[in-house]
Amino acid sequence: MKNPARDKFLPLLSPYVDGELSPEERQQVEQHLANNKESAAQVADFRAADALMRHALDMQGDDVDWKAFTDGVMAQLTPEKLPLLERLKLTLSELFTYQRGPMVAAMVGAAAAIAIAVPVAMKLGAGLPAGYGADRVEVQTVSIDSDSSVRPVVMETDDGDAVIWVVEAADRDSPDGGKKKKKTGDSSEEELNQVPEKRQGDL
Amino acid sequence: MATDDLTLVQRVRTGDQRAFKLLIERYQRKVYGIAVGMLKDREEARDVAQEAFVKVYKYLDHFKGDASFYTWLYRITVNICIDVLRRKGSKGDEHLEFDETLAHDTAEANIGALGTRLGTNPQKSALRKELADRITAAIHQIPEAHRKILLLREVEGMSYEELAKTLEIPKGTVMSRLFHARLKMQKILGEYLELDESKAGVGNE
Amino acid sequence: MLTRRFVVTALSLLAASAWANEPKVPVKADVVYAATAPGKVDPELQAMQVKLAERVKYGTMKTLATRRLELTRTPSPLELPNKKTAELAVESLKDDVATVRVKLPPAEATYTLARGKSLYLQGGAHDGGDLWLVLSMPK
Numbered sequence: 308m309k310n311p312a313r314d315k316f317l318p319l320l321s322p323y324v325d326g327e328l329s330p331e332e333r334q335q336v337e338q339h340l341a342n343n344k345e346s347a348a349q350v351a352d353f354r355a356a357d358a359l360m361r362h363a364l365d366m367q368g369d370d371v372d373w374k375a376f377t378d379g380v381m382a383q384l385t386p387e388k389l390p391l392l393e394r395l396k397l398t399l400s401e402l403f404t405y406q407r408g409p410m411v412a413a414m415v416g417a418a419a420a421i422a423i424a425v426p427v428a429m430k431l432g433a434g435l436p437a438g439y440g441a442d443r444v445e446v447q448t449v450s451i452d453s454d455s456s457v458r459p460v461v462m463e464t465d466d467g468d469a470v471i472w473v474v475e476a477a478d479r480d481s482p483d484g485g486k487k488k489k490k491t492g493d494s495s496e497e498e499l500n501q502v503p504e505k506r507q508g509d510l
Numbered sequence: 511m512a513t514d515d516l517t518l519v520q521r522v523r524t525g526d527q528r529a530f531k532l533l534i535e536r537y538q539r540k541v542y543g544i545a546v547g548m549l550k551d552r553e554e555a556r557d558v559a560q561e562a563f564v565k566v567y568k569y570l571d572h573f574k575g576d577a578s579f580y581t582w583l584y585r586i587t588v589n590i591c592i593d594v595l596r597r598k599g600s601k602g603d604e605h606l607e608f609d610e611t612l613a614h615d616t617a618e619a620n621i622g623a624l625g626t627r628l629g630t631n632p633q634k635s636a637l638r639k640e641l642a643d644r645i646t647a648a649i650h651q652i653p654e655a656h657r658k659i660l661l662l663r664e665v666e667g668m669s670y671e672e673l674a675k676t677l678e679i680p681k682g683t684v685m686s687r688l689f690h691a692r693l694k695m696q697k698i699l700g701e702y703l704e705l706d707e708s709k710a711g712v713g714n715e
Numbered sequence: 716m717l718t719r720r721f722v723v724t725a726l727s728l729l730a731a732s733a734w735a736n737e738p739k740v741p742v743k744a745d746v747v748y749a750a751t752a753p754g755k756v757d758p759e760l761q762a763m764q765v766k767l768a769e770r771v772k773y774g775t776m777k778t779l780a781t782r783r784l785e786l787t788r789t790p791s792p793l794e795l796p797n798k799k800t801a802e803l804a805v806e807s808l809k810d811d812v813a814t815v816r817v818k819l820p821p822a823e824a825t826y827t828l829a830r831g832k833s834l835y836l837q838g839g840a841h842d843g844g845d846l847w848l849v850l851s852m853p854k
Contacts, residue, residue, distance in 0.1 A: 321689035325663070327670045356696050360664045363645035364543040371542060371556060375780050377534050380563045382743060382781035382853075384527060440830035440852055441812045447825045455821035464766055467832040472770060473822050473839075 312339065313346055320346060324353045443467035515579035522570055534563050537580060540665050541587050547649050547661040548591035558594060562587040581676045584666065588658055588676075595654065641703075648702040649695070656691035663688060739785040740805050740813045740828065743853040744793055746780040749773040750844025763835065763849065775844065783853055786815060793848075795819075797841035801848055819848055828852055 316339045322328050323336045340347045446469050449459040460472040513532070521529035541562055545555035565586050566573075573582055649657060662668050662676060673688075674681045747760060749767070754775030756764050764776055784791050790802035799820055806816040806825050813828045819838050826834050830852050838846040 318686065318689050321692050322670070322685050325670065325688070327685070352696050353692050356692065356699055357664055359645050359699065360547075360649065360660065360695070363642040363649075364547055364661075364665055365539070366639065366642040367546045367552070367646060368539040368542055370552070371539075373535075373538060376538055376542075376556065376560065377531060378780050378782050380534050380560050380567075381527065381531060382783050383560070383564045384530070384567050384783070441827045442829055443827075444829045444832045444834050445827045446834070447814065447827065449822065449824040451823075452821035457821055459822055459824075460770075462766075462769065467829055468766060468835065469826060469832075470766060470835040471822065471824055471837060473837040 310343075310345070313343055316343075316346055317349070320350050321353060324350060324357070444469040446471065516575055519570065519573065519575070519579055522567070530567055533579070537583060538563075540580075541583065543665045544584060544587050544661045545591055546646065547665070548588065548654075548657060549594060550647075550650050554594065558590050559587065561590055565590070577675055578672070580666065581668075581672055584662055584668075585676045588662070592654070592658075644702050645699065648698045651698045651702075652691065652694050656687065656694050659684065659687050660691045660695060739787055740808075740815065741853050742784050742786050742803060742815065742828070743851050744782045744784055744801075744803070745778050745849040745851075746782075746793075746795055746838075747847040747849055748775075748777045748779050748796075748841060748844055749847055750775040750842075752843065763833075763847075766835070773844075779846075790816075790818070795838055795841075795846055795848070797839050797846055799839055799846075801838065803850070815850070817848070817850065 316336060319328065319332065319336050323333065328336060340350060443463070444467060446461050446463070449461060449471060451457055451459060451473075457473050457475055460474055462470040462472070464470070513529075515533065515536075518529045518533050522533070538559065542555060542559040545558045545562075546552060549555045549558065562583065566583055573579070649661075652660065659673060659677065662673055668676065670681050670684045670688075673684045677684070679687075747763065749764075749771075751771065751773055752775055756774070756776040757778055760776040760778060764773055767773060779796060782793060784793070784803060786803050786805045788805050790804040793801040793803065795801060802818040804816050806814040808814070814825055815828055816823070816825045817834070817836060819836055822836070824834075824836065833849050833851040836848045836850070838848045840846070
């Protein structure tokens with residue numbers, strides 16, 4: 308059944324619920340609502356649907372590991388994406404830390420600013436310097452708590468990675484059929500038996 | 511007193527990544543809420559939500575501070591969602607006007623059913639997960655343009671002014687579009703929750 | 716082309732903060748769950764699966780968390796889902812090569828960082844499988 312008053316006010320009910328009507332309009336709508344059950348019910352519907360939506364979507368958030376989410380985002384913020392000033396600081400600090408001698412000498416006075424400007428510009432173009440990274444991961448020491456029953460097994464792969472397994476000391480047979488000591492093309496496996504025993508207190 | 515968004519943005523600009531972490535933590539649930547409302551796949555919504563933050567960080571220099579931070583953040587979120595939907599073949603806003611006429615006529619059947627059945631302020635605790643999932647599925651049935659504006663309005667409570675800025679449409683369009691979006695939502699929710707006239711008038715719960 | 720004023724400003728900032736400071740070595744740490752039960756292996760973990768297959772054939776692998784840390788001589792803690800806490804610190808820095816000390820009870824190791832390479836450290840049992848800590852240099 309069509310009701311002219313109701314039709315007139317119907318489109319205003321939505322902004323009314325959102326509080327976006329002018330004071331005069333709001334007053335008119337409220338007067339209408341007092342006299343029109345269907346419109347009042349429509350407003351109730353709008354409000355209920357809104358609340359359901361909000362709660363339902365908020366509940367979806369309960370399924371998410373938010374710490375992992377935040378960490379995941381932070382991990383994607385790589386150095387290249389840093390604002391220019393921070394990249395500059397990072398690069399300059401590396402220049403000073405790793406090449407102290409000649410750089411420090413050149414630091415005196417504003418002229419030094421120019422002298423340094425050139426290598427910095429070059430470095431910025433190349434991205435982070437290759438400094439503090441070797442060609443391959445090299446495990447230098449491994450130690451195990453003396454009161455533990457495990458032993459470390461170190462594998463250095465051909466392509467430069469390293470794996471440190473921590474296995475049960477009694478475990479002479481690994482799941483895939485025994486400890487292998489093989490020097491194949493893929494990787495080499497060695498046990499570090501000569502590692503000094505580490506007591507808890509030594510840390 | 512929590513630090514406001516713009517101060518945090520300033521700090522991020524000077525290289526303070528921890529400040530960005532605070533921004534993520536402040537908005538992550540809502541960004542995800544919007545993404546989950548736009549996209550059916552939860553994993554995808556999570557990826558998109560993360561992508562939105564990464565993008566915001568990358569283009570932080572472009573943020574002028576003339577609009578609020580979250581307006582910008584949500585706009586990016588919604589745009590990424592739209593891109594995903596396009597790639598999947600969704601055609602978007604083609605039938606918008608047609609939908610708006612239709613919605614108006616057919617919504618009449620269920621007037622009062624929702625409000626009566628559930629009360630005007632259903633408590634969150636009363637909402638079981640299955641119901642929440644059904645409601646979310648209902649949201650996915652709403653046409654894109656209506657869905658977009660409803661999500662921004664409900665998840666963040668954005669004013670019409672802010673909605674106009676975020677979606678880059680006139681305020682009058684915001685008003686009418688939200689209205690039609692709500693009618694659509696009401697109709698679909700009514701179907702999903704199997705409410706009909708025979709059940710109306712059971713009384714407030 | 717950097718202007719003179721810009722570089723001088725940057726240098727004065729540097730003097731205030733980083734110059735006398737210890738180097739900060741950025742490290743990416745992934746916490747990976749691996750189980751022998753058949754299941755899904757995250758695509759980015761497939762190379763790791765192959766490397767570990769030498770010893771254990773994992774059928775399920777999933778990245779649980781990724782953190783980016785800035786290491787200094789003071790140990791940075793990293794909590795793992797199996798209630799262990801790993802600690803990472805810069806051990807030394809010589810000839811442009813950083814050595815990192817990682818402590819993940821009951822094991823402790825020092826190793827040299829390498830660009831584009833990773834260290835995989837077994838980190839104890841968890842949830843029917845093993846936890847691994849994968850350390851690499853961020854890109």
